[in-house]
Amino acid sequence: MTWATSAPAAGVSRAQLNEVIRAIHKCPIIDNHAHPLLRPEALAKYPLISITTEASGDAIHAAFTSLSHLRGVKQLAHVLDCAQTWEAVVAAIEQRRLEDYDDWISECLDGIETILVDDGLDAPDDAYTYDWHNSFTRSGCKRIVRIETVAGKIIQKHAADFKEGDNSEDVFDRAIDEFDAEIRGALEDPEVVGFKSVICYRTGLDIPAVVDLTVAKASFDEIVTDYAGPAELARIQHPGLNDLLVHRAAALISEMPGRERKPLQFHTGLGDNDLTLAKSSPAHLQEFIRTYPKVPIVLLHASYPFVLCDYVRKGAMSWKAAIELVRDILYKNSNKLYHLGLSFSEWEADYEGDAAMEEEATDLEIFTHVLRGKPTPDFIRVGWTDMTAMTRMRMIPFRKLITSLEEGKPVDIGITKACLGLLQHDWMSPGTNASGEYRLHPDFSSLKAGPIPGHFSMYGDFREKDGSTVPLCPRTQLTRAQEHGARQGLAFLVGFEIEFLLLHRSESGKFEPLASDGHSWSVSRFWSDQKIPKLLAEIVRALESMDILVEQVHAESAPGQFELVLPPLAPVQAVDTLLHAREVISAMATAAGFKFTLYPKPFPDACGTAAHAHISISSAGGDKKETYEPFYAGVLKHLRAIAAFAYSNPASYERLADGVWAGGRWVTWGTQNREAPLRKIEGSHWEFKCLDGLANPYLALASVLFAGTSGFTAKEKLVWQDCEVDPAILTENDRKELNVSEMLPASVEEALEALEKDEGLVGLIGSELVEKYSAVKQFELKFLESMQDEERRQFLIARY
DSSP: OOSSOSOOOTTOOHHHHHHHHHHHHHOOEEEEEEOOOBOGGGGGGSOGGGGSOOOOGGGGGGGGGSHHHHHHHHHHHHHHTOOSSHHHHHHHHHHHHHHHHHHHHHHHTTTEEEEEEEOOOSOGGGBOOGGGGGGGSSSOOEEEEEHHHHHHHHHHHHHHHOOTTOOHHHHHHHHHHHHHHHHHHHHHOTTEEEEEEOGGGTTOSOOOSSOOHHHHHHHHHHHHHSOOSGGGOSSOOOTTHHHHHHHHHHHHHHTOSSSOOOOEEEEOSSOSTTSOGGGOOGGGGHHHHHHOTTSOEEEETOSOOOOHHHHHHTTSSOHHHHHHHHHIIIIIHHHHHTTOOOOOOOOOOOOOGGGGGSOOOOHHHHHHHHHTTSOOOSEEEEEEEOTTOOEEEEEEEHHHHHHHHHTTOOOOEEEEGGGGGBOTTOOBOTTOOSOOEEEEEEOGGGOEEOSSTTEEEEEEEEEOTTSOBOTTOHHHHHHHHHHHHHHTTOOEEEEEEEEEEEEEEOTTSOEEEOOOTTOOTTOSOOOSSTHHHHHHHHHHHHHHHTTOOOOEEEEOSSTTEEEEEOOOBOHHHHHHHHHHHHHHHHHHHHHTTOEEEOOSOSSTTSOOOOOOEEEEEOSTTTTSHHHHHHHHHHHHHTHHHHHHHHSOSTTHHHHOOSSSSSOOSBSOEEETOTTSSEEEEETTEEEEOSOOTTSOHHHHHHHHHHHHHHHHHHTOOOOSOOOOSOGGGOOHHHHHHHTOOOBOOSSHHHHHHHHHHOHHHHHHHOHHHHHHHHHHHHHHHHHHHTSOHHHHHHHHHHHO
16 A cells, blocks of 8 residues: 555645655754764664663563554565564664664765764763764764753862861862853854753753752752762762753853844653653743743653655645755754755755655565466465575465455465585585574565566565574665665666577487588577577567566577577566576477576587676766776775676686687786776676686676675776777787786685685675685585586586
């Protein structure tokens, strides 16, 4: 169900209502009621649950069923892409903090113009200073001075120095003079834009119009004479004294020359659990406010949220008035009240119009939408791709899945944790055992018909039972890489080429090449069998019916070898589409009597089979050199380590050679150079050529995006010069001039060693994943090396 696409009220068009939503999304925020963020080393001292509750002790557990908590979990789960459970949110936040605390802060504070920070809390060493937050906001942050904290420090100092025989009234006068001096200093300090009192949580808001000095002095005398150390003065909460502090601050603000007086904030309503509810109403402040008519007063927690679009729909206000109200509430009121002098300009963030007005579609809605008008399937496949790039899946009968969705039941599937440690024939690699279980969560956005009649398919992400992400999940790693780029302002489009080979199975059971009849690259007479052009046409039509729009098809160089070009998509969607298209082509080729394979080097004297990826930076400014050159410099810097994912099988290195259209063996790039591993095409559109069909494409592309984004953030220089010829024919002097000095690994062992030594890439993709992947690959290598060459070739062709 959508919340903002229902019919607007008469006189309000959908476009006008959308303008209100757009204004909300693009209006910068001045946060005038905030506290400093905790330093990483102090995070463990404070329970995360306190973000949605002021409760403590046993009462804190009741927060888990409160509206604020449930809404917080839903919103955070959406941002973190995790299950909508508190345990999953906590685990995901902890992971984000460990990965890059600053990145997580930046994402949370995105869209905030400035923060007015009340830094007068207990344990100030646990938190950052107010101006530390400047790197996360568009304008510099300012201070709000909490008057009770100022007074507490002064009184504590005098209490510590107080000796028997001292005149407490003289000490009182000195303390108040010092307090006045501190407030005057804050009034003159341009970094201070206001003051705050928490008297609501101390003696209450029923502040008398005239302070009883006798009571105030008696309270002060009690403090200094009974003082027994810092722990004894937790806070100022004494009759008369709290009232005096508020009056002194208001009087000094009133005396400010000119009209730009700094506001005084008051906490009101609910808050700390030791306040007196009867004295927390802001109505008690009426007399105090009348006493100081020149002092701007701000009441905190005194109003309630409302739904602006509902008011517009009901005709309570016009859509233009609603837009102005948004800008006043979020920005202009604070800018004026706190005399910030900022110029309003909308946030330069992407806005998707009507899409922003809609709730995220439910799995059931996606499922029924995709199936609309199509025959009811027998099975729904949920797939994953393991460390050896084997696509595995579970099938759920249609009736079981639709019933679960309609009844609101979970549809995730339990899969043994051994699934990410298996070889192609199900041997378990060292460190893998049959204990433990992941939950495979289907991603309904990847749902497509096929690959065979009666089946629909989608891909899933592994999660722990508590909903937290699994670092070993390849698809999750690509999602992380995509999001990591997004946090740096980068968005990507990726389009894959599917190079594949069609073979015959001989009477002996071996896979053999098709008759050539002059088959060559891009020739028009590519068919030796009339079934082939018919098959290719049927493949394109089938993929089109699944919303996979093929861009080109042509014959490749080796006998029976073809290339099919997929459209550019966002990274995770691109890999999902690649895997599904391969499954469709394989199934249709089998039905036509052929064997489909991605084997990298099927024939010693013919061109190999790759899986080139076309990558472009689609975000604003992506085609500027200062954006894409550091990105691809990062890829080249880590390319030897990336090879562990991209050239992941001994068969990959049979294809890796110079001068045979395979991207070459040298770490370099070149404009329209097909003998370089990175081919620059135009702007940020580059082709990543050192990738084949035996790679896990989630991991390979994740490593490329992580490496590239790290280059972008570090502003890496593209020290490799544009190589316009085959790098293999360069002289030694040529290589020095072009900075072509490294070669790609020559084996899986060398690639894994390069990966394990690349601390930068390992830090991004995670040591747990690298260790597991390396263990599986080393075990796979031993197994494959135990075979004879032809036996190994047949084994791999049968599976890829």
